[in-house]
Amino acid sequence: MFKSVFKKTTALLLAAICTVSFAAGCSKSETSESTGKPKVQIEMENGDKMVFELYPEFAPETVNNFVSLAESGFYDGLTFHRIIKNFMIQGGDPKGxxxxDSGKTIKGEFSGNGFEQNTLKHTKGVISMARSQDPDSASCQFFIMHGDTASLDGQYAAFGKLISGEDILDKIADTPVKANSLTGEESVPTETVKIKTITVLSK
Known part of the structure; x- marks a missing residue:
């Protein structure tokens, strides 16, 4: 009798624990998936993947431009052509x-260009738009920070953050490089670092 009651009690306790754990797990998952932020995945040719959360509240036109290019397949097969470890990796250039550029430029959404609402900092994992000296020259090229660089804050349109795949970012940043023949900068990959595709996971 005692053994029978003990077994039933134990079974009920286990069931209760499992139910609570399952509910907690669902709650955590729903919280992590319900931020309402757009998400994109950069998949490399070798299958490596990085996922980014984008922030239209800080840089709306920049996010829309990036999402539109990704959805059109613009980035498929392009490369990370400039890599500087502990600084950033840059890609998205059709010429490599x-x-x-993509044939279109967008407004530079950063405080140095009078766009005060963008307060994102250029810390490791942040994705931002590359540009020329013209503040409104960003088009399709982007860079992902591999280190914290405060001097870029307010000067480039940061628009998202890496949320999965930091090991992949580190791996790409470790790619051997050589000097750029025009600038002398040690940043040209000695092997092709190709993007297979950029997928919009949510908008």
Whole structure:
């Protein structure tokens, strides 16, 4: 009798624990998936993946431009053509040498260009738009921070943050590089670092 009651009590306790754990797990999952922020995934040719959360409340036109290019397949097969470990990796250039664009430019959404609502800092994992000296020259090229660089804050349109795949970012940043023949900067990958596709996971 005692053994029977003990077994039933134990079974009920286990069931209760499992139910609570399952509910807690669902709650945590729903919280992490219900931020309402757009998310994109950069998948590399070798299958490596990085996921980013985008912040239209800080840089709305920048986010819309990036999402639109990704959805159109613009980034498929392009490369990270500029890599500086502990600083950033840069990609999204159809020419692969830092001179290409998408045929369209957007407003520079950063405080140095009079766009005060963008307060995102250029810390490791932040994704931001590359540009020329013209503050409104951003087009399709982007860079992902591999270190914290405060001097970029307010000067470039940061628009998202890495939320999964920091090991992949580190791996890309470890790619051997050589000097750029025009600038002398040690940043040209000695092997092709190709993006397979950029997928919009949610909008």
């Amino acid at each position: 040498d830092g001179t290409g």
